[in-house]
Amino acid sequence: MRLFLTLLARNRLAVFGAAVLAFVVLVVLLAPLLPLADPDVTSTGDRFLRPLGGGPLLGTDHLGRDLLSRLVWGTRLSLAVGVAAAVLAGSIGAAIGVVAGYFGGSIDNVVMRGVDMLMAFPYILLALAIVAALGPGLMNALIAVAAVNVPFFARNIRGITVGIAHKEFVDAARLAGMGHGRILISEIVPNVLPVVVVAMSTTIGWMILETAGLSFLGLGSQPPQADLGSMLGEARAALITAPHTSVVPGVMILLIVMSINLLGDGVRDALDPRLRSGALSRPMAATLVDRAGVPEPKGAGLLSIEDLRTEFRVGPRRYKAVGGVSLSLAPGECVGLIGESGSGKSVTALSVMGLVASPPGVITGGAVRLEGEDLIGAPYGRLRSLRGDRVAYIFQDPLATLHPLYRVGDQLAEAIRVHHPVSRAEAGARAVKLLADVRIPNAEARARAFPHELSGGMRQRVGIAMALANEPEIIIADEPTTALDVTVQAQILSLLDDLRRKRGLAILFITHDFGVVGQLCDRVAVMYAGRIVEEGRTQEVLSAPAHPYTKRLIACVPELGGGRRRLEAIPGLPPAVDALPAGCAFAPRCAKADAACRAGEIALAGTGRKLRCLKPEVIA
């Protein structure tokens, strides 16, 4: 709840809407206590008095009634009717949608065809027909407005329920022997309720408008009772001679509908779990940069990451995901970046090309130099020209990165045409060749396949082909084999190794698997809590780890045929990156830790073999 309110408070338009709505609701709730004139008392001698003219504050209408008093009482009525209609329509529509979506089959067909028939009528004509059948009156207008909105809720909620009804937790409930009633109440309804509430909040304004429309036509509230629509209807004859009689209820309708919609949009955004990271806006095209200075160039190499710092800013909290990483990559070299989940490997890799989502990601320091050119803070156009051309990425889940509605050949061709002015036919031919290069059998036919028609291994090869499409100098592979079985993993690794040797590719390979590192990488850097703690030639690090963390990490890896041995898990958990301990971040889990380890900053020392530890393991 606190998080929801915080997110809502960040949305200025929603706060404005809430403030206006709260003021209006407060005034109408206090209406019986306010010193207002009787809204229905006429005084023909005081007809059409102007606002602020010495008489009633907002003037009088065509019967000399106090406009302010009628406005307050009319708003009270309109708001009550709007909210009641929304709750009625939302409850009935959601119930219909949940039942149709959950049971599916013939129940869904019968119910939704009935809903479709209602939706086939223009809603205002349907509302008029209902009021005509029931007779004029505010209650009947409410029923008509609620009835024409039921199909809207039913359709929406049915679509959401269909998705939820096939989720594993619902299957599990069914297998556990729960009946339909219990599943609906305990599994389905709690999941659709937030959507219903948000839909209701965003349609209250619409309901008020519809009720006002019926009252305007004389089918809603009946004289002398005032609501905003009937006030407008009564004022239309004096629109030119006494415009204030129309403007007063018109402005109130505008304020109420606008404030409800602004607040409703804000509530929807704040409830969206994808935005709970603190971002109420779309990620920027390149990561935000907020660094005090640019470090002096240190290393040469093709790619040089120098003291890179990236953090996530969520409200007042700072999550320091990358806390000063330095790493270099030479042409044709493969460097492994290894560590537990949350150690900052992926954020480091994404920071290279400014791909960390902002907000909440911010690069706060360091430099990333591609042949001497600093990419941190480079103009978006420059980054875009380099992304996929000189520096390409392979991500872990190709199904999430490939577009489900386009054939893989077309997607490969598009990746080529973004960077090179070649014809569609030529790009298509190159796409087929790329698929063949990554050992996809029958490449021509596969190029015409959609991503879902390929196996996981095939899709990952397509991801690699896409990364190779523009013959990049560097490939950043972010756990590209984690989701694959060992046979396919071995094939992909050997493919990457072949490509590296044939094309002279430099690879930054992110993984948490020492076996993969041993097979592919020339050097390895071990990350912990956003920092590199050990770096060196792969075989040296694997055979004689010097940092206690590296040693414990390697000890956790089971060895096939290595005999029975106890796998020692590392005690404790990695520290939260928004509350890193002083000194060595590994100290709370390290058996060798002492006061010196916790005293202050420990530098990454050494050349070639680098280490961030005061009491390293003795290397034989």
Ligand code: SF4
């Ligand atoms: S610095 Fe101290 S606490 Fe940190 S890894 Fe080395 S020995 Fe352990």
